[in-house]
Amino acid sequence: xxxxxxxxxxxxxxxxxxxxxxxxxxxxxxxxxxxxxxxxxxxxxxxxxxxxxxxxxxxxxxxxxxxxxxxxxxxxxxxxxxxxxxxxxxxxxxxxxxxxxxxxxxxxxxxxxxxxxxxxxxxxxxxxxxxxxxxxxxxxxxxxxxxxxxxxxxxxxxxxxxxxxxxxxxxxxxxxxxxxxxxxxxxxxxxxxxxxxxxxxxxxxxxxxxxxxxxxxxxxxxxxxxxxxxxxxxxxxxxxxxxxxxxxxxxxxxxxxxxxxxxxxxxxxxxxxxxxxxxxxxxxxxxxxxxxxxxxxxxxxxxxxxxxxxxxxxxxxxxxx
Numbered sequence: 437x438x439x440x441x442x443x444x445x446x447x448x449x450x451x452x453x454x455x456x457x458x459x460x461x462x463x464x465x466x467x468x469x470x471x472x473x474x475x476x477x478x479x480x481x482x483x484x485x486x487x488x489x490x491x492x493x494x495x496x497x498x499x500x501x502x503x504x505x506x507x508x509x510x511x512x513x514x515x516x517x518x519x520x521x522x523x524x525x526x527x528x529x530x531x532x533x534x535x536x537x538x539x540x541x542x543x544x545x546x547x548x549x550x551x552x553x554x555x556x557x558x559x560x561x562x563x564x565x566x567x568x569x570x571x572x573x574x575x576x577x578x579x580x581x582x583x584x585x586x587x588x589x590x591x592x593x594x595x596x597x598x599x600x601x602x603x604x605x606x607x608x609x610x611x612x613x614x615x616x617x618x619x620x621x622x623x624x625x626x627x628x629x630x631x632x633x634x635x636x637x638x639x640x641x642x643x644x645x646x647x648x649x650x651x652x653x654x655x656x657x658x659x660x661x662x663x664x665x666x667x668x669x670x671x672x673x674x675x676x677x678x679x680x681x682x683x684x685x686x687x688x689x690x691x692x693x694x695x696x697x698x699x700x701x702x703x704x705x706x707x708x709x710x711x712x713x714x715x716x717x718x719x720x721x722x723x724x725x726x727x728x729x730x731x732x733x734x735x736x737x738x739x740x741x742x743x744x745x746x747x748x749x750x751x752x753x754x755x756x757x
Contacts, residue, residue: 536571
């Protein structure tokens with residue numbers, strides 16, 4: 437399973453960015469193919485008559501999954517049977533349409549994917565995708581062995597599309613896409629996505645499970661970690677549990693709710709310090725939800741075995757070396 441985001445090992449990842457605009461117009465399609473073969477999924481790309489390919493891809497990678505943010509103008513992609521045989525991916529793929537419509541064709545079935553919808557497919561199922569205009573989407577690629585662990589089953593019926601917006605969307609699907617979006621804005625590390633993905637793609641069938649409630653609680657905490665008044669009662673109410681039930685969900689992972697919140701505050705503070713914030717230690721402590729600098733310093737030392745000031749001093753030495 438995915439590492440728990442309440443541990444110090446969880447860390448932010450910086451997206452790798454590729455832009456076809458950095459290439460000469462005649463080389464863009466081939467460059468896009470080569471990039472995707474290495475960074476995401478091997479595919480062939482074609483364009484109809486029109487402007488040169490304008491495509492950008494940001495990729496976040498961990499041992500459990502790969503997450504991409506793709507924006508581009510209209511084009512077609514294909515992953516045919518020969519390509520599957522030559523470069524099998526052994527992965528499940530989730531397409532989350534943010535803006536612009538696309539068409540997905542496989543096994544004789546065609547389905548439009550509209551903004552606010554997601555589709556789970558097998559990366560090794562031959563298919564064609566078409567985008568007639570500008571679009572934006574998130575693409576989650578999950579290795580087969582990880583997908584099996586979380587019971588992520590690609591849709592056998594290509595017409596099976598799940599909403600993540602609107603009245604029929606489950607909170608798990610909505611939270612999943614919201615957290616993916618936040619991870620590319622540098623606000624939230626891409627933690628807890630697997631639990632959310634498993635719940636979202638089962639249509640909410642796991643909404644009562646411990647994993648799903650933990651993922652939802654973690655997402656709620658992440659969005660409000662700088663609020664000093666954040667409490668277990670508020671978190672529990674937000675995910676539909678009593679405070680006692682919430683405590684049991686965290687206890688099953690050898691965590692406590694207050695301890696988890698404190699760790700996330702400390703981790704956010706460390707990211708800000710590493711990025712070179714010009715805030716004082718006192719201001720930073722309040723910004724990440726601590727009521728006093730002394731409590732912040734004690735918590736930071738407990739997690740990282742050094743004070744915030746010592747951490748900053750060590751960074752300065754390392755950067756000047």
